[in-house]
Structure formats: C-alpha cells, structure tokens
Amino acid sequence: MIGALLLGFVAGVVARMLMPGDAFRHMSGPMSWLVSLVIGLVGALVGYLLFTVLLGIGDTDIFDWGGILGAIIGTLIVLPITGWFLRRRQNFPPTR
Template sequence: MFTFIGTLIVGFVVGLIARALKPGDDRMGWIMTILLGVAGSLIAGYVGRALGWYGPGQPAGWIASVIGAIVVLVIYGMIARRR
C-alpha cells in the first residue's frame, strides 16, 4: 500500500517539475499531473534499462524521470494540437 502511495507522490512531484520546466500552458489537473509523472518515470526506467544505466528492478532517477515526463508532455501536446 505504501509503495502505491509513494509512487503517486513521486509521480505528482515529477509531473509538477516537468510542467514547470516545459514552456507553454499545459492545462491539466492533478490526476493528469500524477499520471504524467508516473509515465515519465516508467519511460525513463525502460530506456535506462535498455541502455544499461539501470539494473533489473532498479527505479529511474529523478532527473531521468523528469526528462521522461517532459517527453510525454511534448507528445501529448502534439496529439492534443491535432484535435
């Protein structure tokens, strides 16, 4: 239970940092911010393991997670702009 709550808190912080660093107005609520941060961490972990930066089961670092969240924000902006 604590791991799930910890994941949500870390996702929220990572999402807030990514939204603050990326220029533009990304209108999303706190639930989408949490999902953004969690997705960024998952992407950073996957890429990091593929490149050999992280071992199996090792979580991604804060900086990599924020960069992953910014990538998710850019992709989300490109998709939302087409609508």
C-alpha cells in the same frame, strides 16, 4: 504504491514547470494535479525504459525515488508528445 504516486506527481509538476506552454497550462485545481500525476507516472515509466532497460543505467526499481531524474526526463519527453496528440484532436487550444 504511495511512493509511486508521489514520484509521478513530483515528476509531473517539475516537468510542467520546466516546459513552458504545455498543452495543459490552462488547467487549474484538482484536474491539473491529476494530469501532473498521470503524465508523471507515464514519464517515470518512459525514463525507466530509456535509462535502465535501454542504456543499463540505474537500479531495477521502476518507481523508486532514486530514479527521480530519469522520471523527470521521461516526463519531459512525454509532455510534448501528449500535447501534440491533443492538438491534433483539436480539443485543446494551440500554444503561442
């Protein structure tokens, strides 16, 4: 359980650093950490589904540190989709 949380957090932080201008860039402190954690966990799930289930690459452990690259790629997929949904609701300012 702790390993899954750490994996999600690391994947979320790395993806947010790699993707400039994400919808959550104005956040700081614990709320930013929580967003990174949740987005990273969802991204790890997307990476698992994409690589292991769809393409047959990797192991069968869903939140395993061996899948950190797939989790980061999954988070890079989830991050702009989440930002698009949030901007449509107009709760967040548009990106520049």
